[in-house]
Amino acid sequence: MADVVEVPPPDDPATALAAVVALRQLAERLERAAVANALEQGWTWAQIGQALGVTAQAAHKRLARR
Amino acid sequence: MKLTRTIKDIPTLRTLLEGAEAEARDAGRAEPGAEHLLLAALALPEGSAPRVLAHLDPTVDLARVRAAIAAQHAAALEAVGIEVPGPLAADAPGEADLPVPPTYRADASAREAFRAVTELVRAKPRVPLCGAHVVAAVAGLEHGTTPRALRILGIDREALAAAARAELARLAAAGRDRRSA
Numbered sequence: 347m348a349d350v351v352e353v354p355p356p357d358d359p360a361t362a363l364a365a366v367v368a369l370r371q372l373a374e375r376l377e378r379a380a381v382a383n384a385l386e387q388g389w390t391w392a393q394i395g396q397a398l399g400v401t402a403q404a405a406h407k408r409l410a411r412r
Numbered sequence: 413m414k415l416t417r418t419i420k421d422i423p424t425l426r427t428l429l430e431g432a433e434a435e436a437r438d439a440g441r442a443e444p445g446a447e448h449l450l451l452a453a454l455a456l457p458e459g460s461a462p463r464v465l466a467h468l469d470p471t472v473d474l475a476r477v478r479a480a481i482a483a484q485h486a487a488a489l490e491a492v493g494i495e496v497p498g499p500l501a502a503d504a505p506g507e508a509d510l511p512v513p514p515t516y517r518a519d520a521s522a523r524e525a526f527r528a529v530t531e532l533v534r535a536k537p538r539v540p541l542c543g544a545h546v547v548a549a550v551a552g553l554e555h556g557t558t559p560r561a562l563r564i565l566g567i568d569r570e571a572l573a574a575a576a577r578a579e580l581a582r583l584a585a586a587g588r589d590r591r592s593a
Contacts, residue, residue: 364488364560371485372496375440408442 381409418530421540428452428546430514432522437512439481446521446550447481447558453546460579461543465567467575472565480561487564521556525549532580539583548576 377398384394395405419425431452432444439448453461454474465472489496518526528549533541550558551573559569 360555360560361488361491363555364484364557365492365494367557368485368488369492369494371439371441372489372494374442378440 378409381405418534418537419541424456424458424541426514427456428541429516429518431455432518433512433514433516435478443515443517443519444522445519445557446525446553447556447561449518449522449525449546450550450558451478451481453543456543458542460583461547464544464547464572464575464579467579468567468571469565472567476565477561480564481557483564484557484561488560521553521558525553525558528552536580536584538587539580542580542583544576544579544583548573548580551576 381394384397389397390402391406391410392402394409395402398405400408428449429444429452432448435448435451436442436444441448444452450461451474454465454477462473465477486496525546526549529541529545532545532548533539539545551562551569553559554569562569562572
């Protein structure tokens with residue numbers, strides 16, 4: 347890969363840990379938005395689960411809005 | 413969380429926890445953190461949490477705290493070379509209005525903050541659960557999103573804790589006056 351993610355200096359663990367938290371949040375938001383879009387486009391939970399690498403049940407339990 | 417033995421004001425407790433869940437959901441998170449509890453406390457109608465913040469800086473309100481939390485995440489991502497062009501939509505169009513049943517789950521930072529809230533209520537049971545309890549509790553968190561967002565706002569954690577304690581003392585005194593009147 348051409349792009350290398352620059353890791354914060356090791357003497358600043360607080361910034362690095364905050365980045366981990368922010369990345370998790372970003373991933374969760376992206377996941378929710380992507381799943382909502384997939385459902386709108388007629389994807390099944392089995393397909394969504396497969397694409398995310400989890401079971402349909404796990405995807406539905408974690409991401410279904412109900 | 414076994415809160416209800418200490419916290420008797422169940423309607424406020426529910427408003428707070430469900431408000432925190434709504435804030436977390438709006439941010440695209442599955443579970444609320446301490447920062448979402450703080451936002452929910454600032455939205456409580458009794459107004460003690462915004463009074464505490466305004467005591468330190470009259471320009472800081474719910475919207476500015478919410479913005480500081482988002483800015484904190486953006487700054488943290490930037491520190492590892494990731495730029496997010498705009499807020500990712502948390503919900504698909506039309507989904508935001510669906511009623512979502514509360515789960516009363518929370519991440520570790522929110523649980524830690526709530527333990528501190530419970531301690532504060534236990535120590536002075538005369539003051540029913542209010543936003544100032546939550547502010548005092550989150551001011552005690554040393555690491556994580558909430559203290560970093562407070563730093564962005566230029567709010568000192570110790571000054572915030574002191575202001576929250578002063579507000580709780582004021583509410584306790586007001587309660588005493590009412591009872592003796």
